[in-house]
Amino acid sequence: MINKIKQMLAQVTDPEIPVLSLGDLGVIRNIEVDDEQVIVTITPTYSGCPAMEVMEQDIIDILTKEGRKVGLPTKIKVETQLSPAWTTDWITDKGKADLLKYGIMPPSRSGKIICPQCKSKDVELLSQFGSTACKALYRCTKCLEPFDYFKCH
Amino acid sequence: MSALYNYVLNLADNTLILGQRLSEWCGVGPFLEEDLALTNTSLDIIGQAKMLLELASEIKGDDETADDLAFMRDQHLFKNVLLVEQPNGDYAQTMLRQYMIDVYHVYLYEELSNSSHEKLAAIAEKSLKEVTYHKQRSELWIKRMALGTQESHKRMQNAMNHLWHYHHELFESNDEIDELVQQGIAANPEELHKKWDVEVKDLITQTPLEIPTTGWKATGGRVGHHSEYLGKMLCEMQFLQRAYPGCEW
Known part of the structure; x- marks a missing residue:
């Protein structure tokens, strides 16, 4: 059951x-x-x-x-x-993969943040909070797309 | 009312009133990202207020709910410190107030995570993660403005001249609190004050900011003696529930 x-x-x-x-x-x-x-x-x-x-x-x-x-x-x-x-450590690997596919960079303990669109490592922080409390706002400096990063918590 | 109720209600009111103050920036922040960031901070803090008010209501044990405590209580029954009810002023004032509270909250929740009161400890453990992040943000703003242009430095110094006198109240003690500290429930205010002083003064020495030396200390919030600002805020915050009791949407 x-x-x-x-x-x-x-x-x-x-x-x-x-x-x-x-x-x-x-x-x-x-x-x-x-x-x-x-x-x-x-x-x-x-x-x-x-x-x-x-x-x-x-x-x-x-x-x-x-x-x-x-x-x-x-x-x-x-x-x-x-x-x-x-803690965001409880988000499953499948969940993290789904987030990335959806366009949200999943939490990364190593601090390595990539652009979910073009996978570039050249990104910059725009704001410590994004559209919700659990996310921060980044921008890819290569493809110029802004994206949400699901913060480690 | 019990010592524990008074203690928890002070923590709850500090967060409720600060959260409400911060939410006043919603839609009028200096730029969009900052607007979002500050209102998200506000949301975290109101979430903490909700948990603490629910705990206060449970300790009180009558039919006064967390919502009643927030929306139907008169000004003189609020126990928040005067610092959190101070108007937002300019962004320097808002961020300095935030930084002062953030440092306090980090040490407070660190201590309370080990409280012998299980529910209080759980709320503190949860909230600690949030306020640690808040502090990273407000700390950056203090540096950015204090070390920025002549104008931004002037504003931060003005904020300091106004707000410094209000921080002592966060660390006030009384017989009730001493008793709770003895029982391992509350955080020792004197210890918190020492840690706060070291951290805040360390940051200030990295900037040209000067601490005012008048020696005046604000007091009274814990016993319900508030500044003129709280009543006006409550008028707005409580209006709906006062005019239409029990209204939901």
Whole structure:
């Protein structure tokens, strides 16, 4: 049953980065299921991230809709766990590859940042924050395209 | 009310009021990237305020929710330091205030990550990552403006002359806090002050900035004695919930 729930949750994506499923984002900490209820425990990315509330609702919606077909309990709860604090190290390799393909440079512990478009290493920081709190804004000095970098966190 | 409630509410109000102040820059930042950066900083800090207010509400244990604490509380019940309610002023003033708070937050959350209060420790651990990044940004701005043009240096020095007197309040102690420090719950304000002083003064010596020597120290926020600015801000921040209680969208 847990595996089935995982498959359902794979369809839920970050509303601000629609290529990244919650599993690949690394925010799902635990799944519990018994006769009465399903409890999905998630961890927030950034404290003020407005996407978290949408994610919670999306989890409830999908498990209610799809869960009905496989006989999941109808009571779905989403709980939040703060510690250990989320880190971008929990984004899966698949998630990182998907981000790059989508045009967002994935977090890089080595500090090597390349342009997702032309793969050039000649890039410059425009702003420490991009379109969301989790990203910084860069520009490729070769193809001149601006791009988001998913910051290490 | 309990010592722990008062302690957490001070931390919560510092972040709530600062977050609200920063959000006033939304749409009018000096340039687009900076506008985005500062409002994202604000978002992080309001997120921290939400977690801390939820904790305060839980400690209080009656039916006053985190939202009630934010939107239905009168000015004299707010416990934030006067520094965070000061108007944004120009960008030098906004960034200096931010830097002073960022350094404080980094040391505070470092300490609280080891608090014996499990929930407070979890909030601190989470928030520490965010404020560490904020500090990198505000620190750069202090250097950039203090070492920049004559005009930018003048503005940063003016900000310093105005804001320096407000930082002492971050490190005020009282019997309640001493007790919480003894219990391993709160961070020791005196220790924080020492670390803050070393770091901030180290940065200042790398610039031509001068620390004002008047010796005046602002105080009163923790006991609800606020400057004229807080009430005006609350009028705007609380208007909707006061006019239409429980309104959601």
